[in-house]
Amino acid sequence: MHLTDLVEEYCYHCMAKGFTKKTMINKRQELKQVLKFLREKRGIEKLENVTTHDLKAYIRQKQSSGLQVSSIRSMHKTVAAFFNWCMLEEYSNENLMKKVECPKAKEKILTAFTEDEVYRMINCFSYENYIESRNKAIIAMLADCGLRAMEIRTLKNSDIKETSIHVSGKGGKERVVYISPALKKILIKYERLKTKYFKDKIIHDRYFLSYAGRELSHVGLDNLVKLAGKRARVNKERVSPHMFRHFFAVQSLASGNLDVYSLSRLLGHADISVTQRYLHTLSIGKILEKAKASSPLMTMGRK
Incomplete structure (x- = not known):
């Protein structure tokens, strides 16, 4: 299955689930970046050709770009949700992001208003x-x-x-x-x-x-x-x-x-x-x- 088609179907699935317009914009943007990386850096356009190693490489690229850990964790969650959906819809046999380690964030304690x-x-x-x-x-x-x-x-x-x-x-x-x-x-x-x-x-x-x-x-x-x-x-x-x-x-x-x-x-x-x-x-x-x-x-x- 072509990744572009799957992402489009997944987005309609999320809209049907009631995700907000802002959330959908963020999801589309992040998944668009993943597809671009897989296509341009790994020569991959179809789901069956994606491996855990490709997705680990995507995470490493994000980390080397200086992106904050909190942003990488949010991105990881978005991408994992997409590949989990692919598994549930039986487009793939497993969630490829399951073995992709997510960087741990330092817990930041906010000072509440008095x-x-x-x-x-x-x-x-x-x-x-x-x-x-x-x-x-x-x-x-x-x-x-x-x-x-x-x-x-x-x-x-x-x-x-x-x-x-x-x-x-x-x-x-x-x-x-x-x-x-x-x-x-x-x-x-x-x-x-x-x-x-x-x-x-x-x-x-x-x-x-x-x-x-x-x-x-x-x-x-x-x-x-x-x-x-x-x-x-x-x-x-x-x-x-x-x-x-x-x-x-x-x-x-x-x-x-x-x-x-x-x-x-x-x-x-x-x-x-x-x-x-x-x-x-x-x-x-x-x-x-x-x-x-x-x-x-x-x-x-x-x-």
């Missing part, structure tokens, strides 16, 4: 106009609900209920998250200004909109968060929408009100191991507090 930093970022925006109130509501929702950037950008008006939010996550997986009274107060004021601002205008069916009434772009949301960080003078290596998701997870675990399994469901993680990464960012002080609260002997003494 409560004070998040408080300042929420309150650096006012209710003076639609944009200000929208920005305040977005920052508050990111911090209080732990939504992904894509999830908050694509929220529909009908997704916002009285005390909950219906979220369409990765791969079309749906979940429900809670709206606290504190967040609800901000959303009510935002909705009032939104209705006034877009009165008699044709707008997109999204809860959060650009000034022109369109869906917020990924760059637009990222710039909004960076503006909040700048206004609030948050000096962190990284200030992004995902860091609020990180904040939500760490605060939920530190409070002791949520176990890691429940948090995993709220975050929409397919694998609990992803959620467990947030445990590494808990300070020793927080861990000792949790240990004190769960002390068996202290519990016995209260009975």
Whole structure:
């Protein structure tokens, strides 16, 4: 089978599975590079001619080009998924990437936002106009609900209920998250200004909109968060929408009100191991507090 034909079929398979447009762009780009390497450097255009040695050579080329380990690992995952699909569809007898070693990445522990930093970022925006109130509501929702950037950008008006939010996550997986009274107060004021601002205008069916009434772009949301960080003078290596998701997870675990399994469901993680990464960012002080609260002997003494 010709590799070009297989990649095209595989991409339609992924689209049918509900992968996002951004994910599909990344998949196509990476697989295009693999095919180019196999064709130009190894003289291979058909699946049956590909060997594990060819794919190992591709990884070595990526490493020698100076590509970061995290990028190589992401690429490895994409290519492995394609060859695994080839095996499942019985185009090949095995996943050729199974024996291709993936470089190990050093685990980088991010410094989460503090409560004070998040408080300042929420309150650096006012209710003076639609944009200000929208920005305040977005920052508050990111911090209080732990939504992904894509999830908050694509929220529909009908997704916002009285005390909950219906979220369409990765791969079309749906979940429900809670709206606290504190967040609800901000959303009510935002909705009032939104209705006034877009009165008699044709707008997109999204809860959060650009000034022109369109869906917020990924760059637009990222710039909004960076503006909040700048206004609030948050000096962190990284200030992004995902860091609020990180904040939500760490605060939920530190409070002791949520176990890691429940948090995993709220975050929409397919694998609990992803959620467990947030445990590494808990300070020793927080861990000792949790240990004190769960002390068996202290519990016995209260009975």
